[in-house]
Amino acid sequence: MKIKTATKPGLYADGGGLYLQITAAGVKSWLFRYMRNGKARGMGLGPLHTIGLAEARAFALDCRRQLLADVDPIDARNAERMSKRVAQADEMTFEQCASKYIKAHRAGWKNAKHADQWTNTLKTYAYPVFDSLPVSAIDTPLVMKVLEPIWTAKTETASRIRGRIESVLDWATVQRYRAGENPARLKGHLDKLLPKRSRVQKVTHHPAMPYADISEFMEILRAEQGVAARALEFLILTATRTNEVIGAKWDELDAERTVWIIPAERMKMRKEHRVPLSARAVELIKVQETLREGDYLFPGAKYGKSLSNMAMLELLKRMGSHHFTVHGFRSTFRDWAGETTNAPREVCEAALAHGLKDKAEAAYARGDLFEKRITLMQQWADFIGATA
Incomplete structure (x- = not known):
C-alpha cells in the first residue's frame, strides 16, 4: 500500500540496498544501491509498472550474491549486454564497419582523395583476407596475413594499412560489434611479430636541388x-x-x-x-x-x-x-x-x-x-x- 500511495519525490528503503525511487515527475522505479571500492553506486532495476515488489526483491538478492562473490553487478550486466551485442553482430563484416568508419570521418579529412586512399588500400589488401567474416572474428593471425606479405616490400603502405585496420577495429569495439583487445595495435603487440620499419624500409627523400x-x-x-x-x-x-x-x-x-x-x-x-x-x-x-x-x-x-x-x-x-x-x-x-x-x-x-x-x-x-x-x-x- 505504501508503494501505491507514495507520491513525494525521493528514495524509499525496502532493506538490503533496495529502494523505490520517485522522480519529481512522479515516475516510480526500483534502485539497488551499494558500495564498491569505497564508492557509492546505483543500479536501476526497472520501472514499478513492470517490475513488482517481489521481483525487485529477487533482483536485489541476486545483486547481493554477486557482491559476496566479489562481482560488481553493474559491470556484470554491462558485460552480459556486450556479449549479446557481439553475438547479434555476427553479420557485421569488417568491410561494412570500414565503410561506416570512412563515412563518419570523411568530413574531417582534408580532401576526398584521403577517403579514396582508405577505401582502395583496404579493398586491395584487407578485404580479400578478411572476406565476409564478422568483424568480431578478426584476430592477430588474420591481421598478420594481411601485413606480412607487404611489410618488407611495401613498408609505408603496410604501415598505413595496419593503422587503418586498427582504427576500424577500435570503431567496431566502441560500437559494440566486437570485444577484447585490438589485434592490429602495434605497441606491445604487432611490434613483437614484425621487424621494425627502420630495419626494412628504405628512406627516400624528395629529390632536392642543392x-x-x-x-x-x-x-x-x-x-x-x-x-x-x-x-x-x-x-x-x-x-x-x-x-x-x-x-x-x-x-x-x-x-x-x-x-x-x-x-x-x-x-x-x-x-x-x-x-x-x-x-x-x-x-x-x-x-x-x-x-x-x-x-x-x-x-x-x-x-x-x-x-x-x-x-x-x-x-x-x-x-x-x-x-x-x-x-x-x-x-x-x-x-x-x-x-x-x-x-x-x-x-x-x-x-x-x-x-x-x-x-x-x-x-x-x-x-x-x-x-x-x-x-x-x-x-x-x-x-x-x-x-x-
Whole structure:
C-alpha cells in the first residue's frame, strides 16, 4: 500500500540496498544501491509498472550474491549486454564497419582523395583476407596475413594499412560489434611479430636541388611566362607546400600584402601558419593583382578554379629539371638555412611549419617566432637572387 500511495519525490528503503525511487515527475522505479571500492553506486532495476515488489526483491538478492562473490553487478550486466551485442553482430563484416568508419570521418579529412586512399588500400589488401567474416572474428593471425606479405616490400603502405585496420577495429569495439583487445595495435603487440620499419624500409627523400644551384635556377625561372612559373617562384620564396600555394586566396593576405596567413584547415598540422613575405614575394603578389581573376592568387585555366597541383611539376619537366620535385625546394631552403645562416633550429623549423618533435619543448614554444622569420625569409630571397 505504501508503494501505491507514495507520491513525494525521493528514495524509499525496502532493506538490503533496495529502494523505490520517485522522480519529481512522479515516475516510480526500483534502485539497488551499494558500495564498491569505497564508492557509492546505483543500479536501476526497472520501472514499478513492470517490475513488482517481489521481483525487485529477487533482483536485489541476486545483486547481493554477486557482491559476496566479489562481482560488481553493474559491470556484470554491462558485460552480459556486450556479449549479446557481439553475438547479434555476427553479420557485421569488417568491410561494412570500414565503410561506416570512412563515412563518419570523411568530413574531417582534408580532401576526398584521403577517403579514396582508405577505401582502395583496404579493398586491395584487407578485404580479400578478411572476406565476409564478422568483424568480431578478426584476430592477430588474420591481421598478420594481411601485413606480412607487404611489410618488407611495401613498408609505408603496410604501415598505413595496419593503422587503418586498427582504427576500424577500435570503431567496431566502441560500437559494440566486437570485444577484447585490438589485434592490429602495434605497441606491445604487432611490434613483437614484425621487424621494425627502420630495419626494412628504405628512406627516400624528395629529390632536392642543392642550394648552391638555386640562384641560377631562379634566374631561368623568372624568364618563364605563365601562372605556374609565378606560383613556383612564390612557393620557393615562402618555403611552403604545393597545396598551400595553389589554394592561396586574396583574403589570406593582410592589407599591406606583407603577411600571408594560411588558415588551419589548409595546413598539414591543422594549425594556422603566418608567412612573412620578402620584398620579392610582395612584388609577385602585386603582379598577380594586376591580373586578378576570382579568389585565387594563382588561378587555373577555368574561372573560379585554382592552379592544378601538377602545373609546377610539369613546369620543372619543361625546364629540364625533371629530376627534382616541387616539394624538394623546402629541403633546399632547410639545407641553406642550417648550413649558411645563424638562425636557430626552431626558427628554421617554424618557417617550414614543422611541429617540434620534443613534446616538452613544444609545450613551452607558444609563439611562431614570426619576427625572427621575417629576417630569415628576406635573407633567403636575397640569397637566391630574387630580384625583379
